[in-house]
Amino acid sequence: MRLNFFDRVALGLATLFLGMIALRPLLAPDVAHAETPNSRLYVEPGTHTLIAPDRSRQVQGKVMIDLTTGNIWGFPTAPDLPYPIDTLKAQAATSSPMHLGKFDLSKMRP
DSSP states (O other), rough: OOOOOOHOOOOHHHHHHHHHHHHHHSSOOOOOSSSTTTSSSEEOOEEEEEOOTTEEEEEEEEEEEETTTTTTEEEEESTTTOOOOOOSSSOOOOOOOOOEEOGGGGOOOO
16 A cells, blocks of 8 residues: 555654654653642641640651641651551551641731
């Protein structure tokens, strides 16, 4: 079967556009974000020592800040682990938040 000029142009354009679609992730990869730009929670990287305001507890855990209210929350985890683990149970553990304090975001106005 012999291809005429129109068939060659159509196949060439289809090949060109499919190649552009296939090579786009290599030339300009999408950036992965743990938080969206309009996220209301900031998750502090790593684990930190969490001290309850009344000094009744001191544990390792993750720190999260509510950017709309300024509330600071601590989620206890096992030492040096980013998520809670209960070694005695086979199901996933749940960490309950501790209110650690608050940033007064209203004072940041220029």
